[in-house]
Amino acid sequence: MxxxxxIQTSSLGIAAFFFLGSGSLFGxxxxxxxxxxxRPSETFEKEVVIIGTGYGGSVAxxxxxxxxxxxxxLEMGLNWEKSGKKFSPMINPGHSAAWLKTKTxxxxxxxxRLDKFTGALDRLDFEHIKIWLGRGVGGGSLVNGGMAVxxxxxxxxxxxxxxxxxxxxxxxxxxANKELKTNVASEDFLKDCDFYKFNRVGEEEAxxxxxxxxxxxxxxxxxxxxxxxxxxxxxxxxxxxVIYGNNHGKNSLDKTYLKKAAATGNLEILxxxxxxxxxxxxxxxxxxxxxxxxxxxxxxxxxxxNARKLILSAGTMGxxxxxxxxxxxxxxxxxxxxxxxxxxxxxxxxxRNWVKAFSGGTGSKQSTIPVxxxxxxxxxxxxxxxxxxxxPMGMNVATSLYLxxxxxxxxGEVTYDLTDQKLQLNWDExxxxxxxxxxxxxxxxxxxxxxGTRAHLLFKNGFGADICYHPLGGIVLGKATDQFGxxxxxxxxxxxxxxxxxxxxxVNPFVTITAIxxxxxxxxxxxxxx
Numbered sequence: 001m002x003x004x005x006x007i008q009t010s011s012l013g014i015a016a017f018f019f020l021g022s023g024s025l026f027g028x029x030x031x032x033x034x035x036x037x038x039r040p041s042e043t044f045e046k047e048v049v050i051i052g053t054g055y056g057g058s059v060a061x062x063x064x065x066x067x068x069x070x071x072x073x074l075e076m077g078l079n080w081e082k083s084g085k086k087f088s089p090m091i092n093p094g095h096s097a098a099w100l101k102t103k104t105x106x107x108x109x110x111x112x113r114l115d116k117f118t119g120a121l122d123r124l125d126f127e128h129i130k131i132w133l134g135r136g137v138g139g140g141s142l143v144n145g146g147m148a149v150x151x152x153x154x155x156x157x158x159x160x161x162x163x164x165x166x167x168x169x170x171x172x173x174x175x176a177n178k179e180l181k182t183n184v185a186s187e188d189f190l191k192d193c194d195f196y197k198f199n200r201v202g203e204e205e206a207x208x209x210x211x212x213x214x215x216x217x218x219x220x221x222x223x224x225x226x227x228x229x230x231x232x233x234x235x236x237x238x239x240x241x242v243i244y245g246n247n248h249g250k251n252s253l254d255k256t257y258l259k260k261a262a263a264t265g266n267l268e269i270l271x272x273x274x275x276x277x278x279x280x281x282x283x284x285x286x287x288x289x290x291x292x293x294x295x296x297x298x299x300x301x302x303x304x305x306n307a308r309k310l311i312l313s314a315g316t317m318g319x320x321x322x323x324x325x326x327x328x329x330x331x332x333x334x335x336x337x338x339x340x341x342x343x344x345x346x347x348x349x350x351x352r353n354w355v356k357a358f359s360g361g362t363g364s365k366q367s368t369i370p371v372x373x374x375x376x377x378x379x380x381x382x383x384x385x386x387x388x389x390x391x392p393m394g395m396n397v398a399t400s401l402y403l404x405x406x407x408x409x410x411x412g413e414v415t416y417d418l419t420d421q422k423l424q425l426n427w428d429e430x431x432x433x434x435x436x437x438x439x440x441x442x443x444x445x446x447x448x449x450x451x452g453t454r455a456h457l458l459f460k461n462g463f464g465a466d467i468c469y470h471p472l473g474g475i476v477l478g479k480a481t482d483q484f485g486x487x488x489x490x491x492x493x494x495x496x497x498x499x500x501x502x503x504x505x506x507v508n509p510f511v512t513i514t515a516i517x518x519x520x521x522x523x524x525x526x527x528x529x530x
Contacts, residue, residue, distance in 0.1 A: 041302045046072045048529075049288065049307035051275055051322070054139025055510050056497035057313030058257035059517035062179075065266035069529055072268045072305070073258075074288075077135035078118050078295065079271040080142070080245065081254055087120065087142075087245025090368070090392065096120040096244040099135045100297040118272065118295045120245045124317060126425045129344065131317060131468045137269060139315065140510065141252040142245050144469070145370050146219040147387060148182040149507035152377055156512070159502060162478055168515060176514035177217070179260075181251040184215055185222040185371050193229055195238055197363030199372045201356055202388035202400055209449035211374045216387070219256075220369045224249040240392050242368035250369075273303070278310070278322060279330040284491050286310045309492045309529070313517075316342075316471040316499040317414075321423050323475070323487075324416035335488045337480035339414040342425070342473040343503020346384070346406030348435040349464025351455035352443060353399050361398035366390040374402075377506065382441045383407055385507055399455055403469075404442065406435045408504040414474050432465040439463060470509050475499035477516065484527075485520040496520055 048064060050057045053075045064071050080087065080096070088094035093112045098105050099122035104112040120142050124131045134140035150173050157165045190196045203213045220237055227233045228249065236248035246252070261267045272293050279287040285308045292301035312319040320339060326332035355362055367390055374386035389401035412427035443454050443462075454462040475481060477500040480488060485500060487493045498513045500520075505512045 043304040046307050048309045050311040052313035053137045055513040056517040058253045060496050062257045062261040063521040065261045065264040070266045074273045075137050075271050076274040079137040087247050089240035128428045129466045138252045138254040147508045148217045148511050151505050151507050155506045172515040172518050182217045184217050195365050195367040198366050201362050205450045206374045209445045214373045214375045216373045219251040237367050237369045277329045278326040311494045313497045319499045320414050320474045328418040333489045341476045341502040342412040342414050343408045344468040345470035347468050348404045349467045350439045351401045351458040352452045353455045354452045355398050355400045357398040366392040382438045384438045472498050472501040473503040476502045484523045
């Protein structure tokens, strides 16, 4: 299928991926493999091993290596910068489009065939929900929309009542934003740039409907984007790149935390290293059973790495799978809190049709990087935060896309089925019914003020209750761990990723994950690594 045929026949939901947030680096996939019997193993000894190169793992790697502590960082995906391969744009999927799949993994209308490759985007499928993940050095930062949102102070305090809220907002959040290179687009640029007509329309209609709009920071370098617009540098966000990776402009973790960690000379990154399970050794160190794979997903080497200290930063789903599976396979001790208080961060997708239909729609050219939001969080009956989403299809459309981030009213639970060798997730429509009510209220209010209809062709009759970009929880800070991420019942095993957040944080979570990782590592280095 060529680009023209795609534009003529595909549905509009492909743009929904722009809001991937926290980057899980490990998870169940139909392409996951186990060690082939009889393959000889090599054994290695390491002092500190981190599993996963997402936000938590990258923070841990930097803070340890700058203290002159050698770190081995394991990543099941590809080191894209080292590989020399390019990320592909949305409407022309290539190697980076999917993790070991032969077909694209958009929410629906998956029309593109793919060669099997260790791509940057993966999806875990459960009965009532699908979860998108990032694969590769940099984790979810490679494939998300880069929206760097600090949560509401009152809500953070509600979620983490035992943390020092004032210290987080005076120190850890500013530190995270500085290291992530968070910035905000110029209002003059947004006012004149035709690639942001979709956002101007979204904000105008929201204000007309009585909603409060906010400018949203991002880790994409907007100075670079302005040069893109003037055709002074290669285009990336303005060339349809985001969910399969950005070749330019975006400050993903490989360009921030990991780059600084590598510069210390104390960081070893091992790509295409898939951890199968963990065994606790008699001396309280940990043995990692690892399959080294090629870009077709085939095991080419088997390793055992013994780690004196082990940090799990494999993302919410990855760290949960490692702990729960290892408990089943090797009797790794885990306590009753593991798998509890899981949530989708209130993710709920929706959209509207006939938006400015007779006055140019939302624009034929759209940047892939979002810059606007709708803050309705203080409403007592319908609290939510909305991301105004781009839809860069290469043609003029009259559709607006939105991701609502809602509060949770009911947690899910994650378990492991040893027979089927996969995670099980207790999550159904009862967990998202109030989110659907909020979406109905939002669409009704917007349409009454501006005209328009629900975008019935998007998702399931216009409602994407089964779409999750921000899995959180399951190894909650202060419950499954102590206040600094030490796993209960262990001396040398730590968890530093989104699984520490109990299911919800009210906005895109990666800034919060980064700040919590900074907080945990500051204390752990003083007490456990000095």
